[in-house]
Amino acid sequence: MNVLEERIMKDGRVIDSSTLNVGGFLNHQLDIRLIKWIAEEIKRRFADTEVTKILTIESSGIPIAVMLGDLYDVPVVFAKKGSSKTTNDDKYVSSAYSFTHQKMNDVFVLKQYLNPDDKVLVVDDFLADGEAARAMIDITVQAGGEVVGLAVAVEKASQRGGKELRMEGYHLESIAIVESLDDTNGQIKLRRQ
Amino acid sequence: MNVLEERIMKDGRVIDSSTLNVGGFLNHQLDIRLIKWIAEEIKRRFADTEVTKILTIESSGIPIAVMLGDLYDVPVVFAKKGSSKTTNDDKYVSSAYSFTHQKMNDVFVLKQYLNPDDKVLVVDDFLADGEAARAMIDITVQAGGEVVGLAVAVEKASQRGGKELRMEGYHLESIAIVESLDDTNGQIKLRRQ
Numbered sequence: 001m002n003v004l005e006e007r008i009m010k011d012g013r014v015i016d017s018s019t020l021n022v023g024g025f026l027n028h029q030l031d032i033r034l035i036k037w038i039a040e041e042i043k044r045r046f047a048d049t050e051v052t053k054i055l056t057i058e059s060s061g062i063p064i065a066v067m068l069g070d071l072y073d074v075p076v077v078f079a080k081k082g083s084s085k086t087t088n089d090d091k092y093v094s095s096a097y098s099f100t101h102q103k104m105n106d107v108f109v110l111k112q113y114l115n116p117d118d119k120v121l122v123v124d125d126f127l128a129d130g131e132a133a134r135a136m137i138d139i140t141v142q143a144g145g146e147v148v149g150l151a152v153a154v155e156k157a158s159q160r161g162g163k164e165l166r167m168e169g170y171h172l173e174s175i176a177i178v179e180s181l182d183d184t185n186g187q188i189k190l191r192r193q
Numbered sequence: 194m195n196v197l198e199e200r201i202m203k204d205g206r207v208i209d210s211s212t213l214n215v216g217g218f219l220n221h222q223l224d225i226r227l228i229k230w231i232a233e234e235i236k237r238r239f240a241d242t243e244v245t246k247i248l249t250i251e252s253s254g255i256p257i258a259v260m261l262g263d264l265y266d267v268p269v270v271f272a273k274k275g276s277s278k279t280t281n282d283d284k285y286v287s288s289a290y291s292f293t294h295q296k297m298n299d300v301f302v303l304k305q306y307l308n309p310d311d312k313v314l315v316v317d318d319f320l321a322d323g324e325a326a327r328a329m330i331d332i333t334v335q336a337g338g339e340v341v342g343l344a345v346a347v348e349k350a351s352q353r354g355g356k357e358l359r360m361e362g363y364h365l366e367s368i369a370i371v372e373s374l375d376d377t378n379g380q381i382k383l384r385r386q
Contacts, residue, residue, distance in 0.1 A: 029270045058251065059252040059255060066259045074225075076256075110222075113221060
């Protein structure tokens with residue numbers, strides 16, 4: 001098991017059969033050494049890939065994206081949800097269903113922050129049905145850029161996102177893959193990688 | 194002028210007399226080297242202060258908080274807005290008016306991530322009326338912890354937050370202080386520090 005997998009087994013909590021709480025180290029309280037390790041592991045897995053921009057979505061993808069931006073020395077862009085007073089410029093807009101908040105969110109990136117020559121690594125903390133990933137792919141395509149890969153800390157194999165994205169030929173790397181969550185005994189089953 | 198001040202003068206855009214857009218480097222697209230510099234400057238200004246936890250609020254404070262967590266080698270906690278399916282545990286809850294979204298937001302931190310012995314450095318990208326800072330102070334006090342300081346990238350001197358917090362005795366460090374924004378000619382006036 002890698003560092004993240006060990007941590008999930010130790011400190012992850014099963015809320016129900018589709019919900020794993022990793023708030024203690026990944027997306028509410030952050031273990032920065034772990035976040036850094038995840039970023040290093042992502043960069044290692046994309047060793048042969050040129051990346052000019054890291055794209056994530058607020059909020060929980062930002063810590064890993066920031067550490068990756070530091071490692072690659074490229075700008076990080078985070079897609080924003082909803083509309084904003086300070087952003088009346090032209091935007092690339094997409095929408096994504098939020099599993100956590102159980103509603104559709106409009107997400108956008110200002111056009112000036114994504115370019116046709118950008119080679120974009122899409123990053124997030126979780127991959128479930130792939131809604132957020134799809135929105136970021138959509139936004140990158142609208143900008144004429146290229147999605148060179150997708151990287152997430154935790155993929156939930158019981159939901160369709162990872163399987164579909166791989167079938168479509170995307171280079172997807174998930175640092176930990178949760179096979180199943182048993183809410184009767186709190187057991188977490190990870191896929192061997 | 195310091196690195197952030199120079200960047201604001203070069204790339205900041207005046208939207209109106211109370212709104213400065215720094216989305217190109219601070220809170221939409223992120224210049225990671227600049228974010229790192231800001232974190233280093235904050236740590237320098239709090240050189241004599243013991244910090245056991247970095248507290249910020251989603252989303253724009255997260256990048257600076259992550260870099261500070263790395264420098265201090267302490268956990269980062271980000272307060273979340275609204276309610277969440279994955280968090281049914283006990284929370285410390287406060288509320289803050291969002292200048293950007295022009296509405297009240299409930300913000301919370303799960304109780305297990307803040308402790309009575311925590312020495313908390315509160316971090317954000319902007320300080321205007323101090324609503325977000327107040328919510329984070331409130332949450333820290335509820336936890337029995339100590340706010341050892343507040344640090345923001347940009348303070349807007351035309352709004353009351355910074356003045357009030359200093360009068361109340363908080364150690365507040367703002368890496369750049371915007372004195373005024375002129376929306377007739379786009380001029381930005383910074384306070385000399």
